[in-house]
Amino acid sequence: MATPQVHHVVRLREVRFYEAKSLITSTREPNNYRDYSEAALGRVQQIRELLNAGLSTQDIARNRHAIADLPGRAPKARGVSRREP
Template sequence: MRIGEPAARTGATPRQVRFYEAKGLITSTREPNNYRDYSETTLGRVQQIRELLGAGLSTEVIRAILPCMESPPRDPIVFDGVLPETVTALEAERDRLTERIDILTRNRDAVAAYLGELQQRAR
């Protein structure tokens, strides 16, 4: 499929799709006319990338963890040469995400409680 289709089907722009490819997060093949051609699997990958970026992860972290997000992994998961700094950075990222999840959960619960009260009073 050409670039417009994965963009439209995932809510991304063609520019974002090209950016993800330039960062090595997705791949395409080239047609004889030099147009990019994306596979169906690109759709899920673009959606994952958008969600991870929305959660605040960098493209570098995303590139490192994407192979772990498929079952079974398609890209080789590289364990050789991983620096202690990388492990420390990933631990910090995990902790930051956990904190953000906790905050979002509290806010969701507060909104749900307020909504429940509103609905109860409306009866």
């Protein structure tokens, strides 16, 4: 994906962290570079919003089935459970 197509600033460290937590995925290019789809980059924005709403990365991972993957829109959550501290 070319940089001008990205509408939100996405930090590489943040993307790799979310990938390590299995919240987003990437494919590998022949040169071994990671390639993130537009949907994955849109999901980063959703993850940020959910984290700002008080969910943890574990909460998000546990409920990823209930979080609609709609790029460019706020996340829709149905039946999301949150582990209390």
